[in-house]
Each structure stands twice: as C-alpha cells, then as structure tokens.
Amino acid sequence: DQQVKQNSPSLSVQEGRISILNCDYTNSMFDYFLWYKKYPAEGPTFLISISSIKDKNEDGRFTVFLNKSAKHLSLHIVPSQPGDSAVYFCAANGSGGGADGLTFGKGTHLIIQP
Amino acid sequence: KAGVTQTPRYLIKTRGQQVTLSCSPISGHRSVSWYQQTPGQGLQFLFEYFSETQRNKGNFPGRFSGRQFSNSRSEMNVSTLELGDSALYLCASSPDSYSNQPQHFGDGTRLSIL
Numbered sequence: 722d723q724q725v726k727q728n729s730p731s732l733s734v735q736e737g738r739i740s741i742l743n744c745d746y747t748n749s750m751f752d753y754f755l756w757y758k759k760y761p762a763e764g765p766t767f768l769i770s771i772s773s774i775k776d777k778n779e780d781g782r783f784t785v786f787l788n789k790s791a792k793h794l795s796l797h798i799v800p801s802q803p804g805d806s807a808v809y810f811c812a813a814n815g816s817g818g819g820a821d822g823l824t825f826g827k828g829t830h831l832i833i834q835p
Numbered sequence: 836k837a838g839v840t841q842t843p844r845y846l847i848k849t850r851g852q853q854v855t856l857s858c859s860p861i862s863g864h865r866s867v868s869w870y871q872q873t874p875g876q877g878l879q880f881l882f883e884y885f886s887e888t889q890r891n892k893g894n895f896p897g898r899f900s901g902r903q904f905s906n907s908r909s910e911m912n913v914s915t916l917e918l919g920d921s922a923l924y925l926c927a928s929s930p931d932s933y934s935n936q937p938q939h940f941g942d943g944t945r946l947s948i949l
Contacts, residue, residue: 752935755938762942764925764940764943765925767939770937821883822881822893823878823880823927823938825870825879826877
C-alpha cells in the first residue's frame with residue numbers, strides 16, 4: 722500500500738510560468754516532508770522540507786505548502802526555468818528521525834517547455 | 836564540502852554471487868541510510884546506521900545486510916544475488932539519527948545481475 726502518492730507521472734509547464742507538483746499521504750504519523758529533484762544518472766538532490774507544525778516554507782523560487790487535514794502537500798516553483806526539468810520526488814518521515822527511513826512517492830517528471 | 840561518495844558506480848554480477856557496496860558520508864554526518872530504486876517499486880528504504888548500530892530496517896530479506904565503521908563509512912552486502920536485485924542502490928547521510936533533518940544522497944551504485 723503506497724503511503725505517499727504522486728498521482729501525476731508527468732507535468733509539462735512553459736518556461737517562466739508556475740509549476741505545481743502535488744503529493745498525498747495516508748500515514749498520519751508522518752510529521753516531516755521533503756522534496757527532492759533527480760536528474761538521470763545522479764542521486765536525488767534535496768530541495769526543500771517542511772515540518773508538520775508549519776503550513777508553508779519558502780526557499781527562493783521554491784515553496785512547499787502542507788495541508789495536514791487533507792494529508793496533502795504541494796511544491797510550487799516560480800518562475801519555472803529549463804534547468805528545473807527533472808523528476809521530483811515527495812518523501813515523508815515519521816517522528817523517529819532518520820532511523821525511520823524516508824518513504825518516497827513514485828515521482829513526477831517535470832518538463833519545462835521553452 | 837564533499838558530498839556523499841558511493842563506490843563503485845556500476846557493477847555487473849551473476850545470480851548466486853554476493854556483492855559489497857561502499858558509502859562515505861558527508862564529513863561530520865553520522866547517520867547513513869541505504870535505499871533501493873527500481874522502476875517498479877520506486878525508492879525503498881533498506882536500513883539505517885548510526886554509531887555503528889543498525890537502528891531500523893525496511894522490508895527486505897536477510898540477504899541484504901550492512902555495517903557501519905567508526906569513521907561513519909558504511910557498506911552494504913547482498914548475498915546469493917537474484918535477478919530481481921538489479922537496481923540502483925543509493926546511500927544517504929544526515930548529521931544524526933534522532934531529529935528530522937534532510938538526508939543527502941550519493942549518485943548511487945547501478946547493480947546489474949545477469
């Protein structure tokens with residue numbers, strides 16, 4: 722049973738516009754959420770995270786929103802740039818810290834069109 | 836600051852053999868986690884080590900094992916290799932095991948079983 726779901730396998734956005742990637746989770750014990758970006762032949766690169774005590778976290782062009790009641794989070798990228806084309810993974814962690822291991826979604830392939 | 840280093844990058848083995856993969860964490864990071872990535876199952880947590888102790892293990896058979904050394908470097912071992920073990924094996928490190936902090940990934944070892 723998938724505890725973290727990314728329902729859009731791919732997303733195409735025009736350069737300069739906003740990219741919105743979505744993620745749903747089912748485990749109410751998750752309290753820390755992360756987004757990673759992955760290029761082919763490289764490991765995932767950490768982008769941004771959010772704790773369950775917050776509903777928004779911003780870092781430059783990247784903003785993550787958390788809706789705990791809906792068990793939903795989203796990543797907004799504004800403005801989208803060609804280098805943002807990659808696979809984006811949503812991940813979640815419980816209160817046990819790193820020892821819990823991250824639970825990942827299957828990823829969304831973001832394509833930025835020029 | 837050097838990132839997470841995994842060796843080797845590529846490995847080809849045959850069924851029944853065993854393999855050892857190596858991971859050097861970011862300097863100062865004491866928690867090391869291992870993940871398996873396959874097209875069908877996505878990224879799945881294998882185990883996590885902190886202070887040379889395995890703190891948690893994912894849902895994998897006993898053929899998958901690991902260890903951590905006093906300098907925080909880690910190895911994982913897979914015995915009696917099966918075709919289904921073909922995957923990208925990723926190592927990630929974080930400063931400690933108890934608090935929620937981002938895990939930083941290496942570029943992985945691509946293991947192919949013939």
